[in-house]
Amino acid sequence: MTTRDERREALKAVYEQALGCTRCPHLAETRTRVVFGAGNADADLMFVGEAPGANEDREGVPFVGQAGKLLDRLLVEIGLERGDVFIANVLKCRPPGNRDPAPAEIENCREYLLAQVELIEPRVICTLGNFATRLLRDDPTGISRVHGQPEVLALGSRAVRLYPIYHPAAALYTPSMLDTLREDFARLPALLAEPAPTQPERSDGADTRPRDGVEKPVSDPAPTEDPAPTADPAPTGGAAPTGGAAPTADPAPTGGAAHTADPAPIRGAPPPSGAGVASGSPPDAEAAQPSPDQLGLF
Numbered sequence: 001m002t003t004r005d006e007r008r009e010a011l012k013a014v015y016e017q018a019l020g021c022t023r024c025p026h027l028a029e030t031r032t033r034v035v036f037g038a039g040n041a042d043a044d045l046m047f048v049g050e051a052p053g054a055n056e057d058r059e060g061v062p063f064v065g066q067a068g069k070l071l072d073r074l075l076v077e078i079g080l081e082r083g084d085v086f087i088a089n090v091l092k093c094r095p096p097g098n099r100d101p102a103p104a105e106i107e108n109c110r111e112y113l114l115a116q117v118e119l120i121e122p123r124v125i126c127t128l129g130n131f132a133t134r135l136l137r138d139d140p141t142g143i144s145r146v147h148g149q150p151e152v153l154a155l156g157s158r159a160v161r162l163y164p165i166y167h168p169a170a171a172l173y174t175p176s177m178l179d180t181l182r183e184d185f186a187r188l189p190a191l192l193a194e195p196a197p198t199q200p201e202r203s204d205g206a207d208t209r210p211r212d213g214v215e216k217p218v219s220d221p222a223p224t225e226d227p228a229p230t231a232d233p234a235p236t237g238g239a240a241p242t243g244g245a246a247p248t249a250d251p252a253p254t255g256g257a258a259h260t261a262d263p264a265p266i267r268g269a270p271p272p273s274g275a276g277v278a279s280g281s282p283p284d285a286e287a288a289q290p291s292p293d294q295l296g297l298f
């Protein structure tokens with residue numbers, strides 16, 4: 001078991017690793033900052049978006065643009081604020097020009113997200129839009145079909161309640177989608193009030209009882225050494241239905257086809273020219289990363 005302090009230290013170690021990550025050489029070259037995630041390391045509710053946009057890349061903090069402002073408003077409407085939740089993304093680095101995350105990038109970054117889930121132990125993970133939803137459900141079904149439908153899944157060694165909703169960026173310009181997003185959001189307090197999902201047995205004998213806010217099971221969250229970037233475009237996804245084996249037959253189609261009918265999130269406007277993060281521009285090598293304290297999490 002670990003204490004809150006130990007959890008923060010472990011999360012900091014993962015943050016440090018992410019800061020030096022070069023698994024996706026092109027993203028490592030073009031990013032200004034790694035956007036690890038921010039919020040409460042003890043949160044019961046975690047949001048997973050798609051990837052940093054220009055604003056996030058500049059600040060090193062997720063969801064600081066228009067979509068983030070909407071997310072903040074929706075949180076307030078259900079009586080929460082950023083400090084109550086943890087916000088992360090499928091990718092920790094901005095894809096140049098806000099292009100879609102590539103399958104190999106999603107796979108490279110998956111370990112960081114799973115480490116965050118292992119350490120933070122949220123009861124509910126709210127996936128925002130297609131990329132996070134497809135990755136964590138390990139299923140190609142688009143957000144339009146599954147939004148607002150909670151399900152219990154195993155992510156790594158954790159059972160969590162997954163709750164897909166539309167990406168706030170997609171709702172920014174489509175009033176009907178915003179209404180749906182708001183309705184789905186309104187169900188979050190009830191979901192959070194449900195008993196924590198039963199945790200799977202662990203072979204190492206660690207205590208996997210739902211945490212009482214003080215202690216949590218130990219896990220080894222640190223991604224291993226950076227592997228050589230893979231050319232293999234097929235990510236493996238991260239989810240297995242609880243009580244069942246991880247799906248093996250279906251390759252995870254994260255970032256692949258079949259999302260044309262679904263809303264495409266927008267990660268903010270392209271950076272102003274000269275901002276140093278546009279494709280082909282040299283990144284600001286001296287850019288300081290926010291400290292763990294500045295991210296408000298550790």
Ligand code: URA
Pocket residue numbers: 049050051052053056061062063064065067068089169265266267268
């Ligand atoms: N969109 C995302 O998916 N993530 C961010 O951090 C910002 C916008």
